[in-house]
Amino acid sequence: MLNVTKIREDFPILKRKVNGHDLVYFDSGATSQRPEIVIETIDRYYRETNANINRGVYEMSVESTQLVEESRKRVADFVGGRAEEIIFTRNTTESINLVAYAWGEDNIHEGEAILISKLEHHSNMIPWQELCRRKGAELRVIDMSEKGELVEEKEAVISEEKGLKLVVGGMKNLLDEKVKMIAITGQSNVLGTEVNVEEMVKLAKKHAPKALVLVDGAQMVPHMKVNVQSLGIDFLAFSGHKMLGPTGVGVLWGRKEILEKMRPFLFGGDMIGEVKLSGATWASLPNKFEAGTPDIAGIIGLGAAVDYLEKVGMEEIHEYEKELTTYALEKMKLLEDEGLIQMYGAEIKNKGGAIAFNITGVHAHDTAQILDSFGIAVRSGQHCAAPLVMNFGVPAMVRATFYLYNTREEVDYFVEKIKDVQKVFV
Numbered sequence: 271m272l273n274v275t276k277i278r279e280d281f282p283i284l285k286r287k288v289n290g291h292d293l294v295y296f297d298s299g300a301t302s303q304r305p306e307i308v309i310e311t312i313d314r315y316y317r318e319t320n321a322n323i324n325r326g327v328y329e330m331s332v333e334s335t336q337l338v339e340e341s342r343k344r345v346a347d348f349v350g351g352r353a354e355e356i357i358f359t360r361n362t363t364e365s366i367n368l369v370a371y372a373w374g375e376d377n378i379h380e381g382e383a384i385l386i387s388k389l390e391h392h393s394n395m396i397p398w399q400e401l402c403r404r405k406g407a408e409l410r411v412i413d414m415s416e417k418g419e420l421v422e423e424k425e426a427v428i429s430e431e432k433g434l435k436l437v438v439g440g441m442k443n444l445l446d447e448k449v450k451m452i453a454i455t456g457q458s459n460v461l462g463t464e465v466n467v468e469e470m471v472k473l474a475k476k477h478a479p480k481a482l483v484l485v486d487g488a489q490m491v492p493h494m495k496v497n498v499q500s501l502g503i504d505f506l507a508f509s510g511h512k513m514l515g516p517t518g519v520g521v522l523w524g525r526k527e528i529l530e531k532m533r534p535f536l537f538g539g540d541m542i543g544e545v546k547l548s549g550a551t552w553a554s555l556p557n558k559f560e561a562g563t564p565d566i567a568g569i570i571g572l573g574a575a576v577d578y579l580e581k582v583g584m585e586e587i588h589e590y591e592k593e594l595t596t597y598a599l600e601k602m603k604l605l606e607d608e609g610l611i612q613m614y615g616a617e618i619k620n621k622g623g624a625i626a627f628n629i630t631g632v633h634a635h636d637t638a639q640i641l642d643s644f645g646i647a648v649r650s651g652q653h654c655a656a657p658l659v660m661n662f663g664v665p666a667m668v669r670a671t672f673y674l675y676n677t678r679e680e681v682d683y684f685v686e687k688i689k690d691v692q693k694v695f696v
């Protein structure tokens with residue numbers, strides 16, 4: 271069991287007031303808060319070590335390089351990969367774009383297909399839409415049920431919009447030899463739907479043997495134990511800022527054999543082998559994909575975040591968040607039964623810590639603003655997943671997302687204040 275009281279003491283921001291109330295931070299899906307140790311690690315780096323990496327022979331530069339490489343090793347161990355397979359990017363979005371360009375440009379051809387789902391965040395949708403458009407490839411989209419889960423079997427519907435061939439249907443109806451890439455979220459950022467990635471990889475091996483599998487782990491890696499080997503995937507993208515780390519650092523893990531065959535994404539310093547006026551050769555992994563000075567302090571801070579998460583325990587975090595979500599869903603169901611709110615995806619079988627809802631007759635932005643006046647931070651809008659939100663026939667939703675530092679008392683307060691939002695409008 272997590273000692274949440276003790277955990278909360280590690281997060282200085284949780285002591286602040288918002289509009290005169292204790293902060294209730296229910297927006298960790300957008301970005302998490304950081305524990306003291308992460309803030310301290312970054313602060314100490316700038317005070318004591320700051321120097322550029324990979325190039326200096328002097329002590330501070332060597333120390334900086336070592337700290338970055340130690341972080342790389344920690345991140346690799348955290349997801350079950352090898353250090354040279356960890357590429358530091360800015361965020362999940364950049365990690366996915368890296369694959370869409372550096373792998374996609376050479377490996378996707380006219381008539382082939384890329385498979386995504388309706389659950390995707392725009393970051394795992396638009397890079398593939400654009401790649402398909404450039405290449406004359408099909409974008410296949412696994413449909414979503416009314417509950418908010420992936421549909422296994424449903425006849426495919428083909429359409430063509432702005433030069434893009436779109437095929438929407440059930441997962442099993444979309445897998446065949448034409449599929450070269452399956453890019454799927456590990457967990458929906460709006461509904462919390464946990465996708466059974468292992469099962470998908472098994473199906474892909476059988477029905478789409480040429481496909482690589484990329485997992486958008488932005489909402490998965492921060493909340494559960496992930497092992498790239500046991501999942502059997504080829505790429506994993508995630509963001510440090512959603513897992514207690516600083517903003518500005520993302521990760522792409524890729525299988526070594528695949529990364530080695532890929533062309534670079536960005537060109538310039540640090541990613542080269544030999545350079546002549548007429549051209550250059552590329553550095554070995556991971557430097558080939560890390561052009562220019564990275565967010566050194568951020569990478570080191572991410573290492574501290576990973577240590578913190580491991581000390582608490584990913585299994586414990588996952589279990590705790592599920593319990594808290596079940597508790598919140600039970601309380602909110604009572605409000606739904608009274609007609610006060612509508613929830614979306616409340617009956618998803620495997621659901622992580624995200625609850626999407628609307629208050630009857632109140633726009634999502636108004637709800638979020640009124641909740642803010644009570645010190646509660648929730649997100650409202652389309653959550654960078656417009657097709658998913660639109661699938662429920664609403665223009666916007668309110669979303670509460672939980673992490674290891676949230677409590678039942680906060681949920682109780684939140685549910686009470688939802689009732690007060692209604693009162694403002696009657």
Ligand SMILES: Cc1ncc(COP(=O)(O)O)c(C=O)c1O
Nearest residue numbers: 361362363391393459488489509
């Ligand atoms: C599922 C998912 N994918 C991708 C992203 C994009 O992450 P970033 O903005 O860090 O690139 C997010 C951010 O909310 C997300 O929830």
